[in-house]
Amino acid sequence: MTGAPPEGTVEIPPELGGTPTLREVTRHGERLLRDAGVDTPDLDARLLTGAALGMTRQHMLIHATARLNQPQVARVLGFIARRVAREPVSRILGRREFWSLDFTLSAATLDPRPDSETVVEEALAGVADKRAPLSVLDLGTGTGCLLLAVLSELPAAMGLGVDQSTEAVATATANARRLGLGPRARFAVGDWMTGLEDRFDIVMSNPPYIPDAEITTLSPEVTGFDPRAALAGGADGLDAYRAITAGLGGVLKPGGRIIFEVGFGQSHDVAALLEAAGLSQIGFRKDLAGIERVVFGHLGA
Template sequence: MSAPTAAQAMVAATARLRAAGVPDPARDARILLAHAASVDAARVTLIAPEEIAPDIAERFEKLVSLRAVRVPVSHLVGQRAFYGRDFKVSRDVLDPRPETESLIELALSEPFERVLDLGTGSGCILVTLLAEQPEACGVGLDLSEAACLQASANAVLHGVQARAEIRQSNWFSAAEGRFDLIVSNPPYLAKSEMNDVSPEVRLHEPEMALTDGQDGLSVYRIIAAQAQGFLTPTGRVLAEFGWQQGPDVKAIFEAAGWGRVRILPDLGGRDRVVWADTPA
């Protein structure tokens, strides 16, 4: 009996993933086959008519089995695309999200020389900003030692390690000096919301990066209260939040005495980023 073709293997895997409740199973099957065969995902169609080699079939089977129990694709292939670059990820860090690219766009809309990334995780925000601004330097802070190692690896991967300093820190505790820009994608899910997130997120991403274990707003209170002490006079803060949190986050920053607070949308039109500064 001849081995199945790559196309037949993808069809079978898609059906299996669909039965397991995996969203977009055909896309995931294609990505996983590409990874198993060590080819670019865009080139999978070229190998589709060919019989699948036994070693590739075995790797593909293992990957599909893990995806069927909702291990994220990014963890299986070891990376996730963000703002045109691939970032190494693991279960120690939050996966880069497309909506966070809105924060990048806003950060790049005005010049900066020194940036602080609070809760840097994979380092995707800090590394992207430094890669886009070759004259800038920055500091990434995270309480997780594993996250700091991941961020450092991504800084090396994208050639910005000489301009990026990664430190273990409980929010501002290890911050020093002044910054033109402070950015953050903090844990903003309320404890009560954790049961509603997908298995990929709930079971495979670090809880401390998802929720503060309280009302989802505690970190914004910390940032609003302390960030002015680390900003230059014309500096600004940009922080991502959950799409329903805009009014609460705005009120927190206004109550802390920020001169200007704006709530800005992501590419999908939902409120996503708070911009706070203190104009002269």
Template sequence: MSGAQTAAQAMVTATARLRAAGVPDPARDARVLLAHAARIEASRVTLIAPEDLDPDIAERYDQLIALRAIRVPVSHLLGERAFYGRRFKVSGEVLDPRPETECLIEAALSLPFQRLLDLGTGSGCILVTLLAEQQQATGLGVDLSEAACLQASANAVLQRVQARADIRLSDWFQTVDGKFDLIVSNPPYIALSEMPGLSAEVRDHEPQMALTDGGDGLGAYRRIASEVGNYLTRGGRVLVEIGPTQAVAVADLFEQAGLRQIRVVQDLDGRNRVVCAQAD
């Protein structure tokens, strides 16, 4: 992007560059990243389109497009991601919040709860969202990654639920105590054999430990099922996000663990997405 260019010309050049790199929806990304470089709302890009780009903005834009061309996720470049109507800070240290995870939120909010546990909290998007939606609840979020715990803590502060959120370093239930009427998790569920088929954005830029168990993708569910009964109140619920082909296997694990009222929730695309169960 050398020489003076208008914002519109810069976007055309950037779009072509991203398209050549195989980036999906290059025009959208070019627009969003220009807004970020110019520090304006994306809706205002049209207003600056005829204007020459300031050299500092042009340089920032060039760097952002170069990173997007090597498939760094847009959310990492922006430093945030929208989830359930709120903005969450994200980085390469945590799994990007995904729209399909909102199905878990909806299922969790279908009944009231007071005490919440989020296993593998990552960015904290599930824990923080549920606490923001359920103003009387308190919650504990645990993760094996110290960086994830810091990110979740920051998001709790950002959404003003930090007084009701406890974030701890833990290998699943290792440092968990007490009982909960709602336990949720979006664990690593991608089988190791499926990893090569993921998009470059996910495979190369999101933490491996948040994506795969290094085995068949069911390892986390086995661990959760084997211990969750010790931490649920009577009638307490457990909800886990799953891969679309894992519903039967995860439901079987919960049934073997003595949980009841097991059901599967589908996402907006009609794919199995959440398994719900209840303690006696």
């Protein structure tokens, strides 16, 4: 889902014929995005123009009056057209920054959101010795962002990421290799914890938690481009939590911790599932918007 449409498939308006300046093309893109109802048309136009031309923001500022040829204009407008169709910028670029790390996306992976960094924060907050040889399990790993972010902060830790999608596992494996974390991270295709024999100090998951009936109400950036399997959480959004909590006793070490990302208004329902599964010291962590985004618990020693 990366790259622009082939040259010649994008109609170039008369005002951008010839050799328009970089500033003119960027502002035209901004107008198109604003008319399409995109929330941040100026930012998105700048990011997409820079990406299409291989320019940094500083380069764009310095060369704002530089003239672009028609293939360059077509490439920029190709990126803009995809955003007008509500494809997220991260999907167009094929990458997303998470925890200050660069992750490649694929059609089979959720686009990591900043809210999910709350999971990483809680995972690290519960580690007294950052150099301890801990074991970490990430269920529904997608791009591998949660697992790899945690491993980047715990130099002696090892981790396993599990996902039902073969393509997602391949994407996560490539991300680990590119980030230099390949020797400490492995990824496997699986159905949550089925077949796992190891036990872990930390189990994390950002499972699908959108009630099925609400998926169509989400933004087109989500419904059109995130995989449904990473969104649909059943009738009440809690199916994945039930499946995972039922098997926690088989994968958590005594004293180990489970850390869930949850949707708006789900924190206490998920906490009740953890309590019913025999976990203790259950708590919550809010994201930057003040929403209870994380629920965690401990397995008694």
